[in-house]
Amino acid sequence: MEEIRVKLVRTVDESYPIVIGHGATACVSDLANRDGLASRRIAIITDTTVEKLAAGALAEDLRLTGRDVRVIAFPAGEKNKTRQTKEAIEDQLIAAGFGRDTLVIALGGGVVTDLAGFVAATYTRGVPYLSVSTTLLGAADASVGGKTAVDTPAATNLIGAFHQPVAVVIDLDRWLTLSDSQIREGLGETVKQACLADAEFFAALEDAFVTRGLTPAEFVRDDALTVLTARRNCEIKRDFVASDVHEGNRRMGLNLGHTIGRALESALGYTLSHGYCVAIGLALQARWGATFGYVSSGDVARLERLLGAIGLPYRLPEGVDVSRIMDAMWHDKKGTTNTIRFVFQRGVGDLMVFDCGRYARPVQESAIRAFLESQVAAGQ
Ligand SMILES: NC(=O)c1ccc[n+]([C@@H]2O[C@H](COP(=O)([O-])OP(=O)(O)OC[C@H]3O[C@@H](n4cnc5c(N)ncnc54)[C@H](O)[C@@H]3O)[C@@H](O)[C@H]2O)c1
Numbered sequence: 001m002e003e004i005r006v007k008l009v010r011t012v013d014e015s016y017p018i019v020i021g022h023g024a025t026a027c028v029s030d031l032a033n034r035d036g037l038a039s040r041r042i043a044i045i046t047d048t049t050v051e052k053l054a055a056g057a058l059a060e061d062l063r064l065t066g067r068d069v070r071v072i073a074f075p076a077g078e079k080n081k082t083r084q085t086k087e088a089i090e091d092q093l094i095a096a097g098f099g100r101d102t103l104v105i106a107l108g109g110g111v112v113t114d115l116a117g118f119v120a121a122t123y124t125r126g127v128p129y130l131s132v133s134t135t136l137l138g139a140a141d142a143s144v145g146g147k148t149a150v151d152t153p154a155a156t157n158l159i160g161a162f163h164q165p166v167a168v169v170i171d172l173d174r175w176l177t178l179s180d181s182q183i184r185e186g187l188g189e190t191v192k193q194a195c196l197a198d199a200e201f202f203a204a205l206e207d208a209f210v211t212r213g214l215t216p217a218e219f220v221r222d223d224a225l226t227v228l229t230a231r232r233n234c235e236i237k238r239d240f241v242a243s244d245v246h247e248g249n250r251r252m253g254l255n256l257g258h259t260i261g262r263a264l265e266s267a268l269g270y271t272l273s274h275g276y277c278v279a280i281g282l283a284l285q286a287r288w289g290a291t292f293g294y295v296s297s298g299d300v301a302r303l304e305r306l307l308g309a310i311g312l313p314y315r316l317p318e319g320v321d322v323s324r325i326m327d328a329m330w331h332d333k334k335g336t337t338n339t340i341r342f343v344f345q346r347g348v349g350d351l352m353v354f355d356c357g358r359y360a361r362p363v364q365e366s367a368i369r370a371f372l373e374s375q376v377a378a379g380q
């Protein structure tokens, strides 16, 4: 036998800028000219809703600088974040003669940036993509971290790749056309980031929603608060991701509220949106954490008050089936382990760190079930 060793040690710099501001889309053509991107043909990948709101102006702006630009739009909605949509986009790129010199611009919410980012990750074995996020949820969560994916009937985000964008643009003017429930969804993820990393940011959100009683529509018109929200969300996510790019340990912290939240979302047949389920998951981990002494009852009350003031739920919906939540929780592990691990917050603005510096601790299935059943009973 002979064995030849192929030694490949990769050191890559995947740093990128995040530009945040009102009217920030105006920066896209400058960003698309940096770092050797200037000679690339541009494919703006978007959904049909955002196409009407923003694609035309962006394409015109880029064409003014002499760029060859094509807009490819797929029907809006999570149900279209599929391999089939990815294939259809790839076929359009091929038919239009796009090659290795492509720059993808993902223009939209998390569905678009996940899908277009994944197209970019594999098209001709990988082309650069620039992410232009148009939802609060996208700004809060989906645009930083380099996770790209599509859903399958078996599980969401099951097929995908880590592919970092060359730049992220968050145009706060885009939030003005979001519905109240879309804003609340993004705020659910925002409260999560504040809970796990920033007590001052949490207090600023309390001031806005509990003390001043802002509505979602008033929130998106508050310039200082929207800048703070986009900036802190991105910084918090960046800090976690940069320290743990491929989700070994610390990045798990970002799953705060998600173990129950995602399982609930699935148990309810996706009838309650992700951000709302995360809000419930957040409140549950805090109440559960209080029984272990991780969080005070005062902190639990603050969290419930903030979620309630935003208009987010913080209790399990009536009649929810705990067995279905448990099944979904196991399913969500995607076969990786035979234990369920939970992330818990420590007070407001910090995370519990367990043995050997781990951010998630294993919990017995019977203990999770008993806790969830106690919460169903308490909600009635
Ligand atoms: N990659 C990650 O790390 C990550 C993190 C969190 C969430 N996600 C993914 O993000 C997705 C959810 O994100 P989302 O809520 O932004 O979904 P989305 O992209 O489907 O946007 C929600 C809806 O809002 C519309 N829309 C987008 N921008 C708008 C605007 N400015 N005004 C009015 N309507 C607008 C869209 O057309 C869509 O109908 C999920 O697929 C989730 O898996 C990814």
Ligand SMILES: [Zn+2]
Residues within 6 Å of the ligand: 141, 189, 258, 274, 278
């Ligand atoms: Zn989430």
